[in-house]
Amino acid sequence: MNELEVDQLEVDLGGRPVLRDINLRLDRGELVGLLGPNGAGKTTLLRAILALTSIRSGRVLVGGKPSRPGRCEIGYVPQRHEFTWDFPISVEQAVLSGRTGRMGLFRRPGVADWRAVGAALDRVQLTELRRRPVGELSGGQRQRVLVARALALAPRILLLDEPFTGLDMPTQELLGDLFMSLAGAEHAVLMTTHDLVAAVDTCSRLVLLNGRIIADGHPADLQDAALWTTTFGVSDNSPLLKLVKAI
Amino acid sequence: MSITDFLTDLFNPNLAFLPKALAIAVMSSIVCGVVGCYVVLRGMAFIGDAVAHAVFPGIAVAFVLQGSLVLGGAVAGVATALLIAIFSQNRRVKEDSIIGVFLVGAFALGIVIISQAPGYAGSLQQFLFGSITGIPDRDVYVVGGAGLVILGLVLALHKEFVAVCLDREMSRSMGLPVFWLDIVLYVLVTLAVVISLQTIGNILVLALLITPAAAARLLTDRLGVMMLLAPVIGGSAAVIGLYLSWSYDTPVGGTIVLIATAVFLAAWLLAPRHGLLAKRWRRVGAARPPRRHRQRLPGRSP
Numbered sequence: 001m002n003e004l005e006v007d008q009l010e011v012d013l014g015g016r017p018v019l020r021d022i023n024l025r026l027d028r029g030e031l032v033g034l035l036g037p038n039g040a041g042k043t044t045l046l047r048a049i050l051a052l053t054s055i056r057s058g059r060v061l062v063g064g065k066p067s068r069p070g071r072c073e074i075g076y077v078p079q080r081h082e083f084t085w086d087f088p089i090s091v092e093q094a095v096l097s098g099r100t101g102r103m104g105l106f107r108r109p110g111v112a113d114w115r116a117v118g119a120a121l122d123r124v125q126l127t128e129l130r131r132r133p134v135g136e137l138s139g140g141q142r143q144r145v146l147v148a149r150a151l152a153l154a155p156r157i158l159l160l161d162e163p164f165t166g167l168d169m170p171t172q173e174l175l176g177d178l179f180m181s182l183a184g185a186e187h188a189v190l191m192t193t194h195d196l197v198a199a200v201d202t203c204s205r206l207v208l209l210n211g212r213i214i215a216d217g218h219p220a221d222l223q224d225a226a227l228w229t230t231t232f233g234v235s236d237n238s239p240l241l242k243l244v245k246a247i
Numbered sequence: 248m249s250i251t252d253f254l255t256d257l258f259n260p261n262l263a264f265l266p267k268a269l270a271i272a273v274m275s276s277i278v279c280g281v282v283g284c285y286v287v288l289r290g291m292a293f294i295g296d297a298v299a300h301a302v303f304p305g306i307a308v309a310f311v312l313q314g315s316l317v318l319g320g321a322v323a324g325v326a327t328a329l330l331i332a333i334f335s336q337n338r339r340v341k342e343d344s345i346i347g348v349f350l351v352g353a354f355a356l357g358i359v360i361i362s363q364a365p366g367y368a369g370s371l372q373q374f375l376f377g378s379i380t381g382i383p384d385r386d387v388y389v390v391g392g393a394g395l396v397i398l399g400l401v402l403a404l405h406k407e408f409v410a411v412c413l414d415r416e417m418s419r420s421m422g423l424p425v426f427w428l429d430i431v432l433y434v435l436v437t438l439a440v441v442i443s444l445q446t447i448g449n450i451l452v453l454a455l456l457i458t459p460a461a462a463a464r465l466l467t468d469r470l471g472v473m474m475l476l477a478p479v480i481g482g483s484a485a486v487i488g489l490y491l492s493w494s495y496d497t498p499v500g501g502t503i504v505l506i507a508t509a510v511f512l513a514a515w516l517l518a519p520r521h522g523l524l525a526k527r528w529r530r531v532g533a534a535r536p537p538r539r540h541r542q543r544l545p546g547r548s549p
């Protein structure tokens with residue numbers, strides 16, 4: 001059984017078709033990169049997997065059961081701008097907020113919650129900064145806070161939306177290593193990115209998406225230029241293709 | 248007037264309205280201070296304003312029918328809060344325009360209704376600018392009870408409110424009832440506004456919600472501290488404001504708000520980490536090398 005299974009998924013937004021004929025499988029130990037141009041439907045696909053958007057047809061199975069909000073199997077790392085960074089809250093409290101749904105209404109955090117927060121902070125190497133206000137972190141540190149917040153639920157699946165955007169190379173590498181080690185530790189990781197280099201370097205599989213899935217395979221098997229020109233709508237002499245050939 | 252004179256007046260049976268006004272002003276400032284933290288952190292000031300205005304027709308109806316003003320205001324305010332919550336779920340609708348149209352419309356309705364009551368000019372003044380006289384005994388208990396309910400709900404739902412403030416998308420994915428939490432928060436804001444109307448008045452009540460919380464935000468980077476500081480600032484402003492208003496015969500709502508504003512300005516200047524003076528001071532400190540270092544600069548020794 002696959003950890004995540006997307007069958008014949010179709011999604012409309014504002015009366016327009018956004019995703020069609022999406023079939024995707026994800027297993028533990030995999031780190032899959034989701035590539036596609038702006039507006040391709042990457043974020044929409046993640047939201048559909050989380051059951052945050054209504055789907056027209058098809059189904060999403062998580063651990064064999066239909067996905068619905070509040071299931072702890074999925075850790076979600078939205079884009080950094082979704083988070084209110086000027087909120088007066090420390091790093092560890094921000095990570096703890098990831099467990100709000102699990103704790104249940106009217107409950108206060110207990111020992112298990114703080115343990116999970118500690119483990120998540122360790123995992124992303126933020127333990128030293130745990131008392132720092134979130135507003136005083138760099139972009140890379142912020143991204144790690146969001147990853148830790150998702151990990152605080154001890155999920156089996158991790159969905160990351162553009163974790164590399166706006167980060168410099170050393171930070172990207174650090175995060176890439178983190179995602180690879182999470183995949184190595186039996187997580188199923190799916191991340192969207194616009195960073196081809198980082199994706200090729202870290203991912204075990206790439207999925208090219210533009211409304212539908214155009215290709216799905218190991219980076220080395222995606223050498224065919226036609227796949228990339230179709231996905232991104234670029235011409236035959238685009239720099240993108242030179243980059244692909246260099247893979 | 249000295250503090251002792253003020254205390255004497257407070258316990259003077261002929262001035263029984265004074266301790267009542269003080270109790271209501273302090274209780275409502277505390278509640279507004281706490282709830283205001285969410286309003287400030289979520290940037291909901293406009294919604295607070297809308298609710299404050301929308302409360303007016305309810306109060307006018309209650310006035311014409313000789314009912315409880317607090318109750319009338321609460322009904323109208325909660326109705327508005329629900330409408331705003333429903334509208335604002337759909338992010339494609341420009342919610343601020345709807346709120347804008349709605350709050351002025353509600354206020355106009357209130358003015359028309361109250362003009363039907365004989366001798367309305369004086370009451371209108373009272374609604375708009377607050378007053379310390381004419382508060383029925385019952386209202387002290389209503390305000391106290393409502394205040395306790397509001398603070399209890401804040402305590403119970405704090406971590407959910409924080410999660411929704413931090414990240415709506417993530418909160419939805421955690422299965423939190425974001426829509427209902429929004430509604431509860433809006434209703435809490437409404438109730439805080441309604442119980443403050445008596446003393447502060449319709450025009451200035453927004454200040455009680457925003458100013459102490461904003462001042463507290465300047466003074467700390469920790470939410471827990473902020474939510475303690477804001478009611479302390481609000482409550483102190485109420486006590487000092489009422490004292491000054493009683494001594495110098497100034498309008499009570501305006502005086503309380505001016506004190507709170509002064510606290511805000513002081514915080515803006517003097518806050519330990521983010522205040523204007525602290526920043527200026529740090530910059531000066533950074534521009535000038537430490538003394539010992541300066542003495543060792545080459546070519547300077549005689």
Ligand SMILES: Nc1ncnc2c1ncn2[C@@H]1O[C@H](COP(=O)(O)OP(=O)(O)OP(=O)(O)O)[C@@H](O)[C@H]1O
Nearest residue numbers: 013014015018036037038039040041042043044045
């Ligand atoms: N709320 C909405 N209502 C209607 N259409 C929407 C809505 N949100 C997104 N869309 C449309 O759906 C399509 C897919 O959007 P999506 O955000 O999933 O793209 P994306 O691949 O994540 O793009 P980006 O790389 O820019 O983040 C876009 O064409 C967008 O215009």
Ligand SMILES: [Mg+2]
Nearest residue numbers: 042043044161
């Ligand atoms: Mg996107």
